[in-house]
Amino acid sequence: MNNPMPINAREVYQLLKDAAIGSRDWRLIKREPQSDSSQQLATVEIDSWQLKLLVDAGHLAHCQHCTAADGRHASLESWQRRGTDPLEFLSVWERTQLERLLTPDSTL
Template sequence: MTALLTARDVCQRLREAALGVLMFNRSETPADTGLVAVDIEGWRLLLDFEGGRLHHCEQCRCPDGREWQFNSRYGTDPVNLLSTWELAQIENLLKL
């Protein structure tokens, strides 16, 4: 059985993108969903981004196939682990 990703694994990719260490590419998604697909060097994330604010990470899949899913009742959201500056950097990347 393959181990699942943790919120910290996903947060680390977001941090590295915020710092410019990893390439951050936004994919085109329907605007009415409020969800934005991004690729961070093979890590595919679906982010809840609406009104210029990043609310949470919905899901993530890394290149080796491991996954992380948002659970509003249990667990930690990777976005909540970001510093204020890191969150602002990711929001700026999402606005571009």
Template sequence: MPPLTAREVYQQLRDAALDLRALTRLDEQPEPGLMHVDIEGWRLRLDVDGVHLRHCLGCRSADGRVFDGGERFGTDPVSLLSTWELAQIERLLATTVTS
């Protein structure tokens, strides 16, 4: 199975920013600054500094493909977000918590 590309992960974040897909912040907070979210079956590990989204550390798609931001040098999906999209995602991260 081919790994996920940064653009595929970005598309999920973009769709969440546009309210086309539901973003759910998961209750797993394994360490400060690390946040786990679900976007309709896509599980993302995000690096968050306070209220600011800094990086996507990894993602597993609904079909099991993986993007590993720690091993792959190149584009971070977060860097592909527009300023408006980034602000929308940060708003969603601050307001969507489930257990």
């Protein structure tokens, strides 16, 4: 059986970067409060990919899970084994743009 290539952190970073600069479609699906009242789990769709991003006090904390358009999956645990969360590659400007997109009434 042929195992698909795993989603690596750089692949997810590129997707997030493209969304930040507006070259990919971004849709906020839902925000779920977490047990810590300052945290929310935001589910977003970028093109046909689905990501779950942990937001802490309005700031991106990490990418919890990602499902690629082709059905591949990756999670925080798989990226931590390799030492990098996809959000760590983002510039300050890119992170700020994504945080604005996570605001329900955002207009960029």
